[in-house]
Amino acid sequence: MNPSTPTLNDSLPLHPTALPWQERASTSPTKTPFLQQLKISLERAQRWEFWPSWLYYGPIVAWILWLGLKHRSPMAFTAANPALEAGGMVGEKKHQALAPLQNNAPDLVATFTLIKSTNAPQRIHQALQFAQEQGMPLVLKPDVGQRGRGVFVARNEAQIRDYLTRFKGDVIAQRHVEGEEFGVFVARAPGEAAPRILSIVHKTFPTVSGDGLQTLRELILGDARAKLISSLLFSRWASELERVPRDGETIKLVEIGAHCRGSLFLDSCEHATPELITTLTRLLNAVPGYAFGRMDLRVPSVAHFRRGEGLQVLELNGVSAESAHIYHPGTPLLEGYRAMFHQWSTAFAIGAAYTHQGVATTSAFSLLRQFREDLRRGESWF
DSSP: OOOOSGGGGSSSOOOOOOOOOOOOSSSSSSSHHHHHHHHHHHHHHHHHHHHHHHHSSSSHHHHHHHHHHHTTOGGGGSSSSSSSSGGGGGSSHEEEEHHHHOOOOOOOOEEEEEEEEEOHHHHHHHHHHHHHHHHHHHHESSSOTTTTOOOEEEEEHHHHHHHHHOOOOEEEEEEOOOOOOEEEEEEOOOOOOOEEEEEEEEEEEEEOOSSSSHHHHHHHHSSSSSSGOOOOHHHTGGGGGOOOOOOTTTOOOOSSSOGGGGGGEOOOOOGOHHHHHHHHHHHTTTTTTOEEEEEEEEEEEEOOOOOOTTTEEEOOOOOOOOOOOGSSOOOHHHHHHHHHHHHHHHHHHHHHHHTTTTTOOOOHHHHHHHHHHHHHHHHHOO
């Protein structure tokens, strides 16, 4: 062996080096054995959290149609969040909800800046200046996006340049916040002082621990959870799969708090303390017109979360967000539907209350047009 070539176990800590938008002919020279692939597919099929959206959402769509008839206003839910376009159903701009929070309660939000779709050098300059002020790494994400689409943690200047040169739409650059991540779904009807909490989920990130013997690929396939999202992980860690992590080394496989990006969601409704509700009330008061949706945030620890201290909001999502505790492993399918039916019933009730106050709803035609535009956007982002 060349003395200048480090052994696998002496190499630097593992980090994903395959940028999400980079195309690769294959993730590695070898593929997962067919029988193992089949076993993984069967395990995924038995867990509805991994079902395709079209299969799971059928009954929910039927329930939404029924609620529209019941309220005599099929689009009432689009008025549930006057602060967001179409109530945050689709096409809403992240900065519209974050900007009031940054202005009125800056201690409750991860500092961000909006980078408009201008020429690349100007965008890059703005992002690098922001990174110099806030530090690295830097979170970059499209101003209009859903389900973790286009979210990327840039760790150096080259990645910032590549991202902003490649992707032309409006982008949010946000300070990266360490700590525990939670998703809190809140609802507050007009006239209510404090929000109701419909769901709390603790977003955790799958990890594997090295033993000095197995490759990263083998560790992923040997982990009960990681193997179920192995195709996603193999793509993200393509160039590191044959590395052998050091004995005791912990590898954080996922860093974006989205279920479809591999995060594990744990039901944490027991953390809905009076202190937390007090902070959430102040948060909602800082964003006039935001009344229904999921707040994605980070805190230094679970104890801080329960005390309502140190909350840093990453995003404020609208009516299309989900009561994400339903994705807790082992949640019965009927319990998932029950939670989603309750969520949509609440959205219609709050939307109807706002329409009685004069808030306009979005037409079905306009919403359909926004969905089509969102599909086109999805083709541009990873």
